Amino acid sequence: MTTEICAQQMDYRELNAKVRAAVAGGERELVLSQVNGQRYLGVGLTQPVKLSIHGVAGNDLAAFMDGPTLEIWGNAQDGVGNTMNSGRVVIHGSAGDVLGYGMRGGRILVRGDVGYRVGIHMKSFKRQVPTIVVGGSAGDFLGEYMAGGVLVVLNLWKEEKEPVGRWTGTGMHGGAIYLRGGSVSPDRLGREVLAAPAGEEDQPVLFPLLDDFATTFGLEAEELRRQPFQRLTPTSHRPYGNLYAY
Amino acid sequence: MWKKDERIPSGCAISGFINRCGRKESGEAILRSIAAMHERSNGLGGGFAVYGCYPEYAACYAFHLMFESEAARDRVEEFLRRSFVVQGAEPIPTRSVASITDQPLLWRYFLEVRPESLTVGNTFLTEEDFVVAAVMEINAHFDGAYVASSGKNMGVFKGVGYPEEIGRFYRLEEYQGYLWTAHGRFPTNTPGWWGGAHPFALLDWSVVHNGEISSYGINKRYLEGHGYLCRLGTDTEVIAYLFDLFQRRHGLPLSATCLALAAPFWSEIDRLPPEEATIARAVRMVYGSGLLNGPFSIIVANRSGMIGLNDRIKLRPMVVAERGETVYMASEEAAIREICPSVDRLWYARGGEPVVAAMMPLGAEAEAEVA
Numbered sequence: 001m002t003t004e005i006c007a008q009q010m011d012y013r014e015l016n017a018k019v020r021a022a023v024a025g026g027e028r029e030l031v032l033s034q035v036n037g038q039r040y041l042g043v044g045l046t047q048p049v050k051l052s053i054h055g056v057a058g059n060d061l062a063a064f065m066d067g068p069t070l071e072i073w074g075n076a077q078d079g080v081g082n083t084m085n086s087g088r089v090v091i092h093g094s095a096g097d098v099l100g101y102g103m104r105g106g107r108i109l110v111r112g113d114v115g116y117r118v119g120i121h122m123k124s125f126k127r128q129v130p131t132i133v134v135g136g137s138a139g140d141f142l143g144e145y146m147a148g149g150v151l152v153v154l155n156l157w158k159e160e161k162e163p164v165g166r167w168t169g170t171g172m173h174g175g176a177i178y179l180r181g182g183s184v185s186p187d188r189l190g191r192e193v194l195a196a197p198a199g200e201e202d203q204p205v206l207f208p209l210l211d212d213f214a215t216t217f218g219l220e221a222e223e224l225r226r227q228p229f230q231r232l233t234p235t236s237h238r239p240y241g242n243l244y245a246y
Numbered sequence: 247m248w249k250k251d252e253r254i255p256s257g258c259a260i261s262g263f264i265n266r267c268g269r270k271e272s273g274e275a276i277l278r279s280i281a282a283m284h285e286r287s288n289g290l291g292g293g294f295a296v297y298g299c300y301p302e303y304a305a306c307y308a309f310h311l312m313f314e315s316e317a318a319r320d321r322v323e324e325f326l327r328r329s330f331v332v333q334g335a336e337p338i339p340t341r342s343v344a345s346i347t348d349q350p351l352l353w354r355y356f357l358e359v360r361p362e363s364l365t366v367g368n369t370f371l372t373e374e375d376f377v378v379a380a381v382m383e384i385n386a387h388f389d390g391a392y393v394a395s396s397g398k399n400m401g402v403f404k405g406v407g408y409p410e411e412i413g414r415f416y417r418l419e420e421y422q423g424y425l426w427t428a429h430g431r432f433p434t435n436t437p438g439w440w441g442g443a444h445p446f447a448l449l450d451w452s453v454v455h456n457g458e459i460s461s462y463g464i465n466k467r468y469l470e471g472h473g474y475l476c477r478l479g480t481d482t483e484v485i486a487y488l489f490d491l492f493q494r495r496h497g498l499p500l501s502a503t504c505l506a507l508a509a510p511f512w513s514e515i516d517r518l519p520p521e522e523a524t525i526a527r528a529v530r531m532v533y534g535s536g537l538l539n540g541p542f543s544i545i546v547a548n549r550s551g552m553i554g555l556n557d558r559i560k561l562r563p564m565v566v567a568e569r570g571e572t573v574y575m576a577s578e579e580a581a582i583r584e585i586c587p588s589v590d591r592l593w594y595a596r597g598g599e600p601v602v603a604a605m606m607p608l609g610a611e612a613e614a615e616v617a
Contacts, residue, residue, distance in 0.1 A: 037579070056583055115594050141559075
């Protein structure tokens with residue numbers, strides 16, 4: 001059984017209340033149609049439910065989410081996956097700014113582009129390793145203050161000259177960023193990152209993510225695996241350790 | 247007015263659209279658009295700008311005024327009769343909306359400048375200079391009187407309330423315009439009062455703004471040196487005056503004005519091609535006091551078009567879409583989809599890069615259709 005909710009002209013509180021009530025009643029699959037900007041979808045849900053969202057998902061989609069799978073047939077606005085703990089978000093369109101802020105687990109796959117400040121302050125601990133894969137390009141401040149997890153930017157669709165904006169990885173002190181392509185301009189990168197061609201040692205991390213992205217969006221996994229990637233890693237795990245110690 | 251039991255998730259809302267061929271529509275669409283972002287406002291300010299709404303008075307400066315008392319109205323009307331030829335004067339039509347209270351007296355005047363007013367001793371003013379001086383005079387020196395707008399064939403309708411309530415209050419469905427902008431306010435540093443709601447306007451410039459202008463003090467002092475008096479208590483006021491100063495009085499190209507307001511960082515300028523770098527350096531040096539610091543996304547309009555601009559590091563959102571000859575800009579995509587579900591193209595504005603939607607020259611539409 002699947003519960004379908006038409007969200008047309010529905011206030012976000014009412015919509016989220018209906019979702020929570022259905023989940024509390026045992027429903028494990030929901031389809032939300034005619035969504036247009038309603039906020040906080042999937043927020044705080046901890047059950048292994050599946051939500052299909054048709055339309056424009058509003059701000060703070062999947063914030064603090066812990067377990068569910070969300071699939072968005074359209075674009076998502078700002079703040080997707082804020083402090084998300086586990087679960088999976090698949091966005092067939094593009095997403096706005098600050099996606100994956102402080103994310104601590106789970107996976108976000110975006111077929112299109114993402115905005116500014118994506119993956120800032122992502123973190124990881126033991127088996128909690130958040131991952132974000134972007135099919136298009138990303139704006140400025142990607143992975144700023146990143147402390148853990150993995151960010152991948154594929155730049156597949158428009159072949160932008162640069163896959164990422166300015167200040168990428170500024171203040172980064174953990175985790176890894178992979179950018180498809182042979183090189184990235186040094187002026188796009190923060191002072192705290194080291195760029196190097198990805199090699200065999202990166203495959204155990206990178207390939208499962210590429211395979212997942214390819215399967216999810218119907219692409220050739222082998223083709224993605226053959227692409228050259230740059231790896232960005234922090235030069236130090238404590239870049240500001242001496243900031244106040246002079 | 248202040249709903250204490252409601253959680254407020256913050257952030258102002260802006261929205262606007264322009265039909266580049268001048269086709270007009272009523273205020274219903276912009277109302278629906280801004281209402282789609284209800285959560286971004288907190289009921290302490292809403293407002294709209296509309297262009298093309300007074301064709302019967304197209305040659306007159308349409309002054310929208312807010313008065314705290316009949317005495318203030320008397321004083322200002324005496325001043326207006328002395329300074330202008332008053333072609334029309336009437337209360338702005340409103341309807342009763344339960345949540346809108348404490349409204350000031352709202353009047354509009356259709357004014358012509360007397361040619362002889364433009365010569366003062368050996369000084370010759372333009373009509374626009376004369377109108378700007380009159381607006382400054384009223385805002386600064388007439389207690390309890392504030393000019394909401396002063397342009398030709400346009401008007402600003404604003405007040406304290408949620409924008410959709412303010413729109414109903416002013417009966418905006420009765421107006422027709424080819425360009426509409428709207429604002430839902432969440433005041434942070436300054437009080438929510440009728441004169442402090444957006445849009446801010448001077449002549450036919452209008453500005454709606456999400457964010458805050460940290461450089462307000464520098465901008466204000468700079469503008470005061472050029473005769474602009476900031477008396478409305480909201481930082482956004484300086485943006486309207488900077489556009490008037492740079493575009494109308496200094497005759498800067500729009501690209502240079504935007505370079506001044508959202509200048510690239512020096513490190514970015516160093517990487518530009520030599521000719522562009524020379525221009526960017528010159529603009530930063532000459533117009534440094536016009537640089538807007540702090541987070542902002544703004545929609546600026548006048549009779550010939552609509553401009554969207556974000557701060558250099560894009561600390562506020564802006565989505566842009568196009569459908570036929572109409573261009574939409576808004577804080578959230580939902581505000582655009584609400585009134586235009588299927589767009590030809592949708593994109594996210596980048597920090598410091600203006601998005602310009604200009605009116606098409608007359609006849610362009612016919613040519614386009616032929617092609």
